[in-house]
Amino acid sequence: MSSSVASLLPVLAAAEGGLNWQGFLFLLFAVLACSLAVAVVVADNVVRMSFYLVLSLGSTAGLFFLAGAEFVGAMQLMIYVGGTLVLLVFGVMLTAQEPFVAIKTPVRDKLLAGLVGGALLAVLLQAAVSGPAWSGSTAEGGNAVASSSGQPSATPLGMALLGVRVDGDVASGEQSPADGQVRSGYLLPFEIVSVHLLVVLVGAAYLARSKRRKSSGGQGGGASTGGMR
Amino acid sequence: MSQVIDDDPRIIEFDVRTDEMLVNMGPQHPSTHGVLRLVLRTDGEVVSEVEPHIGYLHRCAEKIGENISARQFIPYTDRMDYLAGMNMNLGWSLAVEKLMRLQVTEKARHLRVLIAELGRIASHLVGMGAYGLDLGTFSPFLYAFREREKILNLFEEACGARLTYSYITVGGLTADLPPGWLGRCEAFLNEFEPIIREYHALLTTNAIFVKRTGGIGVLSPEMAINYGCSGPVLRGSGVDQDMRRDGEPIYTAMYDGYAFEVAVMKDGTYPRDRAYPAVPADAVLGDCWHRFFVRMLEVVQSMELIRQAIDRYSACTGSLGEPVKIAEKIPAGDVYLETECPKGQMGFYLIGNGTPKPWRVRARSSSFSNLSVLPELCHGCLIADVPAIVGSLDIVMGEIDR
């Protein structure tokens, strides 16, 4: 029975020890992410586009989980899917009137874009496939999540954001923490991003304000509740 | 972005140009109390204009009235304000009696007071319960109906019907009370009295309830009078007017000798301010909270009137008197009489021409006028306030559409 299933799915059958569940999940998420991304391009209706985009980004989060980047995956779900897209849907609703829901693109443009995109894709795929062997030890790939679930993955990230690299000694083995020039923390980028976010929030709220009305000042406004995230 | 209301802090300033939307609230909608249809012009959540459309329950009552005798019209009055049929019976009976220059016996008079005030409680209980429903809390509705059922049981014992009574009629009442009824009525009052405190805890003083009703739909006294509002809607705006005290002699004579205080805010306090919850800081005179509170006070007031009526009725020795014949001729002439029904002043205008059938019957409905003020109250409110305001007007479509 196993052989019949395996013969249908050569990708998975090839993996050592029969069907590799991680491979299967990867395939599932990858196919979902890519096909839904294509659906975003093909769809005409903005709301449908955003729906496909949500699913595509969600599948990508699944890929992140598989790659052992659980925190990034959860972050992707939370911020990208939960936040950004709700914002986007707000935008769609606010601007979606019948004629604007679907603005058609000429077929000529689509063909051209398809050609250029196809060429680019070919180049990128070539680079992806024909590059050096990226993987170190493929044998461990099998039970990746199981192996990584022992130690918390979020703690080093959090420490790194605070400027302390706990993975430093793992990386450079015998290197002493003293010549930490190789790996510094991310405190500065973290702060920059924080301030950036704040500025962006204020800026977005300011931009979205209608300037035609004489303003009584003071009040924040409705759109900023959406941008508050 | 149809209008900007600067001084209202509830209105969020619009940052994005939005489009107006016409929304149909009703005639099939959970909170329009029957078949009222409101066309809302909204900008997001803010309502800029409300237009009521009525007539879905029009049953040609006035035309029917021209083709049947005056006493035969009694059941049709039941079906106007079907939540307070007794009071409608009373209004029509008194109007016909006024035209016929008829006076009922003393015993019938006290029984009428007793029944009418019970009917008022029953109606206000629905108004209160349904108001809770409008604001999204379901339980008070059932608590209210539990007590209303007891009143309906009493009515059923007295006249055999639970909704359309036709009990009070021209010339008196159709039947006397069954034995033991007064005791049961008193028992009900004793049971009911402590329950009112529960209602106050669940609704009147509930923080969310006050937030939802205080300062919402403020109706100024001038506007209330100008729109012909009456009943708790008028008194909720602080206008001291109650037909039981200020009406025509034939009606006020009914309450002759009864002690009661009109439930209206005078000098910043209600007559019962000491025993019952104080007015919260959020409430403004004329808002939904006050309209609701006036109804709650009237329930207490009616209970006192009922207690007095029970005493007086049981002290009466005479007979109840006989109602007029079904096809009794009514004299020529025209009369207009307004009575204080639970929803407001219900007026009946009738023209007789010497035959049993009136030449013209006109019912001036209190809910009709009370509803007509709705567009004014809903100016610039939020969608969630529309049910709150409609509910505080306590309308009955049967009475509006007739």
Place this chain on the structure above:
Amino acid sequence: MAEYLIQTMGLPGWLTWSLLAVLSAVLILNLMAGGALVFIWAERKVSARIQDRLGPTRTGGRFGWLQSLADGIKLLAKEDLMPERADKMLFRVAPYVSFCASFAAFIGLPFAFDMVALRLNVGVFYVVAVLGLEVFGVILAGYASASKWSLFGAMREAAQVVSYEVPLGMCIVVPVMLAGTMDLVTIAEKQSGWFTNWYLFHDPFTFVVFWVYTTCAVASVNRAPFDLAEAESELVAGFHTEYSGLRWSFFYMAEYSSMFLVSGLAAILFLGGWNGPVPIASLLGLSEGSGESTGAFVRLLGLANFLGKATLGVLFMMWIRWTLPRLRIDQVMTTCLKYCTPIAAVMFAGAMTWLWVFPGGC
């Protein structure tokens, strides 16, 4: 368990993994569906008792405990209506999006020691993130229905849920900070022992945080008094106005599952998870690891504890729902932005300070 299957039964690895995956999925699915049935029945009984009624009394014996099953069958048999102008595809998909989000969140929720479909390092974060996706189904439903009432409901839900995620997240960070991990299993383990070890009683700040969390959780799963998305007296039925039959019941199931989910999360984060108020097992000298049968007993005890706490949370939500009137949308936003968020922030700082002043607990 996987090792056990592979080694003793000789099953191939892929079959084992798929079997286990299907088993967990079926368990969670059954828990959601069964839990929803039980909670719907409980809601009817609770509301009935609150309102001096009896509730269902006939279907399935004296207590009407088969009522929700009968309702389910009725819903299955109902005509499936779809508005003519609806976006057909999105209209069909929307209930499943909501349901799947709810379902996916359960994957990370531990029910007792080691009883978790997938133990994640970032469990708490994952659960909250996925739960937040439920709103997307609601927005889609509101948009796709081509009804203005639905659209109103969807917009309200979006604004509300997105806003309440902020204080909710802040509240969750406090126990995460105390435990030093985002792994739900570890967080619960750290609260073992007597009930005084629960994070609820850790310090005064966490006590307040728990109540802020409760408020925000009720708001984020759209229960009264924050049920503005379906406010039946204002918006007919809000986002699910146009839904009927099975599709509608998916929304319903998603609602009850997320209620259970946030209650379970509260139980784990603040109420000691599967650790009972009195450590019966450890008083008896038992532990999860001690022997086959006693270990199973301890785990079952933990499961009962957890389910009991989560159910209490759900019952609490029901109690609120049948007592309080509904807030208005601007008041809901005010509650979130002007009260919950600042309080949560201050309590977060307070808890942090407490941890600094009393490093070993007090």
Place this chain on the structure above:
Amino acid sequence: MRGPAFVELLEAAVPGGVVGTNLEAIDPWVEVVPAAVADVCRWLHDSSETGFDSLQCITAVDWFESDPKKAAKAGWDPHLELVYHLWSTRARVSLVLKTKLPRWKDDQPGQPPEVASVAGIWRSADWHEREVYDLSGVRFVGHPDLRRILCPEDWEGFPLRKDYEMPLEYHGIRGR
């Protein structure tokens, strides 16, 4: 202020407006000419002596007898009568105002007679006048929004007229 003194006051305020009174009836009434309705009402509302700040009811009475034998004995010519019931919340007194209109404008059946609207004086008149227009067929000139209120907007005829006949069929629904 009740009784003849009040009528004199009214006559002085709106000369030629009052055409008849009946102070002995159960509800005493004052009859005014249709052209003076607006002026009289304005005075009644504004004047501090009277201050009828509330309009309770407007009724249209169709005085018409389709049976010629009865019509001969009726003692009145066919006409339409508008009855205004006013109320003063301050003085707590009521007033009945009547005015007589022709049944049809220019005696052309189907053309509602016209009278000035009082909706600008009392807002309650707004809906009451709409109802009178809807059911009895009186056109109130100057009304902000004179549409049918109880009947559907495409309804034909005025149901409270004595010679009204129910349509045979309305949108496929049998009428009679």
Place this chain on the structure above:
Amino acid sequence: MNLLFDPVGVSHYLVVGAILFTTGLVCMVVKRNALGVLMGIELVLNGANVNFVAFGSPVLRGEQASILGLDGQLIALFVILLAAAEAAVALAITLNFYNNYSTVDVDRADDLKG
């Protein structure tokens, strides 16, 4: 090498990233709706993120991952955050544009054309 028969590795992720990137790019070019362009940008960033995560993943790269360490995940995090910020600003611009022109068609935003 044969992608189809190898166990999941970095190359697989790179393929997915490439496809997402290209579709995003095509989406940006093709869509006339400003929000569609925005979605294309999100896809492009997401495709880049896949690459970052893949290169920094200890699961996929074994001990080689330590060359990149946490940097892959951290950069991915920053990208996500900045994408959110970018979306907020872009949406604000779109709304502002919509306020003034009543359309979200980017081809109509040609006021600066000489």
